[in-house]
Amino acid sequence: MSNQQVIQTQALSKVYKSGKKETLVLDNLTLDIHKGEIFGYLGPNGAGKTTTIRLLLDLIRPTGGSATILGKDIRADSVEIHRRIGFLPGELALWKNRTATQVINYIASVRGGVQQQMKEATTLADRLKFDMTKKVRDYSSGNKRKLGLILAMMHNPELLILDEPTGGLDPLMQQIFHEMMLEVRAQGRTVFLSSHVLSEVQAICDRVGILRDGALKAVEDVATLTHVKFRTVEMTFRDAVPQAWLPQIEAIEGASDIETDTHTLTVTLMGDFDPLMRIVSEGYLKNLRVHEPTLEEIFLAYYGNGAVVQSQSSQKPLSGFHRASHKIVK
Amino acid sequence: MVGITFIEQLKHSWRQILYWGGGLALLVMFVMSIMQDVAVPQQYAEMLEQFPPAMLNAYGLSDAAAIATPDGFVSFAALTYGTIALAIFAVVAGLSVTANDEDAGIMNVLLALPIPRWRIIVERTAAYALIMVAIAMLEFVGMFFGTFLIPDDITIDLSKLFLGSLNLIPGSLTLFAATIFFASIFSRKIIATGSATALVLGSYILNILAEVVTEDSFGYFLGRFSVWKYFGTQSVVLNGLNYTNIIGLLLLAIGLVAISTIAFERRDIA
Numbered sequence: 001m002s003n004q005q006v007i008q009t010q011a012l013s014k015v016y017k018s019g020k021k022e023t024l025v026l027d028n029l030t031l032d033i034h035k036g037e038i039f040g041y042l043g044p045n046g047a048g049k050t051t052t053i054r055l056l057l058d059l060i061r062p063t064g065g066s067a068t069i070l071g072k073d074i075r076a077d078s079v080e081i082h083r084r085i086g087f088l089p090g091e092l093a094l095w096k097n098r099t100a101t102q103v104i105n106y107i108a109s110v111r112g113g114v115q116q117q118m119k120e121a122t123t124l125a126d127r128l129k130f131d132m133t134k135k136v137r138d139y140s141s142g143n144k145r146k147l148g149l150i151l152a153m154m155h156n157p158e159l160l161i162l163d164e165p166t167g168g169l170d171p172l173m174q175q176i177f178h179e180m181m182l183e184v185r186a187q188g189r190t191v192f193l194s195s196h197v198l199s200e201v202q203a204i205c206d207r208v209g210i211l212r213d214g215a216l217k218a219v220e221d222v223a224t225l226t227h228v229k230f231r232t233v234e235m236t237f238r239d240a241v242p243q244a245w246l247p248q249i250e251a252i253e254g255a256s257d258i259e260t261d262t263h264t265l266t267v268t269l270m271g272d273f274d275p276l277m278r279i280v281s282e283g284y285l286k287n288l289r290v291h292e293p294t295l296e297e298i299f300l301a302y303y304g305n306g307a308v309v310q311s312q313s314s315q316k317p318l319s320g321f322h323r324a325s326h327k328i329v330k
Numbered sequence: 331m332v333g334i335t336f337i338e339q340l341k342h343s344w345r346q347i348l349y350w351g352g353g354l355a356l357l358v359m360f361v362m363s364i365m366q367d368v369a370v371p372q373q374y375a376e377m378l379e380q381f382p383p384a385m386l387n388a389y390g391l392s393d394a395a396a397i398a399t400p401d402g403f404v405s406f407a408a409l410t411y412g413t414i415a416l417a418i419f420a421v422v423a424g425l426s427v428t429a430n431d432e433d434a435g436i437m438n439v440l441l442a443l444p445i446p447r448w449r450i451i452v453e454r455t456a457a458y459a460l461i462m463v464a465i466a467m468l469e470f471v472g473m474f475f476g477t478f479l480i481p482d483d484i485t486i487d488l489s490k491l492f493l494g495s496l497n498l499i500p501g502s503l504t505l506f507a508a509t510i511f512f513a514s515i516f517s518r519k520i521i522a523t524g525s526a527t528a529l530v531l532g533s534y535i536l537n538i539l540a541e542v543v544t545e546d547s548f549g550y551f552l553g554r555f556s557v558w559k560y561f562g563t564q565s566v567v568l569n570g571l572n573y574t575n576i577i578g579l580l581l582l583a584i585g586l587v588a589i590s591t592i593a594f595e596r597r598d599i600a
């Protein structure tokens with residue numbers, strides 16, 4: 001049963017104490033990550049993503065709750081777990097005076113099986129266009145990220161835990177990174193990555209969990225979410241928008257969040273365009289913009305604002321879309 | 331794998347042996363080159379006798395007469411530098427065991443590898459302990475070559491100087507272990523550094539004070555807790571190694587490292 005769950009957390013909590021002050025940074029996180037999936041752990045800065053990851057790696061200790069990785073306890077079996085996972089920290093720090101080759105060599109030898117890992121590291125470096133001969137201090141942040149990815153991946157781990165992996169990578173490298181993640185998944189391996197970039201999560205993740213202020217707000221299939229088809233239509237007219245249109249537009253099935261601002265009219269629309277176009281056709285339309293919803297807006301529409309839901313399957317009724325005035329992403 | 335981190339540490343830190351040990355050796359040879367006449371150490375001893383005992387103690391000298399002989403003079407001058415250098419090195423090395431990497435965020439990478447925390451401490455400690463022994467021995471090498479710089483009629487007992495060099499090791503290992511201990515309980519490097527520095531300076535001062543107060547006073551009692559008291563560089567030349575002190579210091583060092591592994595295991599990494 002649990003061997004299909006690569007990560008399982010049970011009411012995992014973390015309180016930071018400094019002096020008398022206590023801050024709850026992770027609040028009863030209960031989450032399952034399945035084998036062979038790419039899971040996006042999404043949340044704004046300060047949500048508690050890094051804290052969760054550091055707990056899973058046994059770098060910091062939970063105030064409450066427990067977790068297993070690959071069926072092993074994160075506290076008691078940390079060494080065994082670390083053998084089988086690869087980790088990329090959010091802010092990668094390494095010995096500045098050593099060359100990438102030296103660092104790779106040392107880390108490979110701590111894991112054991114140096115030759116195989118060095119071979120894999122070379123392959124990865126070629127692919128990422130990474131020059132391994134320089135000293136750590138001489139790499140740009142993007143190159144350091146590449147080095148971090150090589151270190152995390154060169155032993156072909158069963159699980160990759162990546163904290164904001166694409167920060168600092170240029171678009172081309174992000175593309176290569178995406179391909180690499182898809183290959184990892186194709187091999188039946190698992191990826192747990194944190195991000196505050198929705199588009200990235202949308203592009204490669206199978207499931208996504210949204211964390212805000214230390215609390216898991218939602219977990220959902222990306223496919224289920226993006227299946228919801230709605231978009232925001234923004235129309236600019238030469239003359240003022242007639243008030244008479246509004247009740248007619250409201251009557252359209254699937255139209256919501258109707259807003260007017262003298263010359264502009266904004267409607268969130270599910271379903272066909274035609275009913276709307278017929279109503280506005282008597283006006284002189286200067287400009288028309290159709291805005292596809294971001295994952296964030298879909299989430300807000302799906303769950304309402306700030307609702308605490310963890311649903312893996314149940315289909316929620318799509319009642320009243322909310323305009324995405326609340327940013328999930330900073 | 332076992333020993334990898336030990337070897338890695340040696341690979342990246344062995345040059346310290348050259349810098350610290352080589353520096354000390356050159357200093358020793360310079361000191362010895364001054365001594366072109368047996369009268370030199372005697373004159374120094376007479377001069378120093380005028381000084382208050384507390385001041386002599388500050389230089390690690392309990393009895394000015396101890397430096398009247400060539401051996402005494404060399405060991406005083408050389409081993410005082412050696413003691414101070416190794417005490418500083420002990421703190422520097424102690425911080426390199428965990429504090430530097432933790433402060434830089436490198437611990438996140440290291441501890442995500444299949445290596446238990448205690449082994450990082452033990453392997454790096456072993457590497458630095460070896461380096462400290464090598465520094466002390468390099469200082470002795472300096473003394474050895476220094477004997478070629480002095481006139482033939484001045485005889486120097488190298489075996490005494492060797493014992494003096496050996497005696498540098500246990501005390502500095504204890505300060506090294508104490509620094510590791512501070513870094514294992516405090517996640518902030520600045521606090522660990524401050525504590526270790528306070529210990530080195532504090533026990534240095536304590537040792538000086540204890541020498542000038544009467545034996546039944548509280549100050550004298552406190553002085554027994556000063557690591558410096560047990561360095562005892564002069565008495566080694568006069569009386570040979572004090573095995574009780576050496577074993578005591580080494581046990582203390584081992585105990586501190588053992589506690590450090592437990593303390594470091596239990597806390598959050600910064």
Ligand SMILES: Nc1ncnc2c1ncn2[C@@H]1O[C@H](COP(=O)(O)OP(=O)(O)O)[C@@H](O)[C@H]1O
Pocket residue numbers: 016017018023025043044045046047048049050051052600
């Ligand atoms: N060592 C610490 N002591 C106190 N507070 C901390 C510590 N580390 C992180 N925090 C706080 O915990 C919250 C979550 O941080 P983090 O997990 O790094 O968020 P994220 O990775 O999602 O940006 C933040 O408000 C941060 O300030």
Ligand SMILES: [Mg+2]
Pocket residue numbers: 046049050051090163
């Ligand atoms: Mg973070």
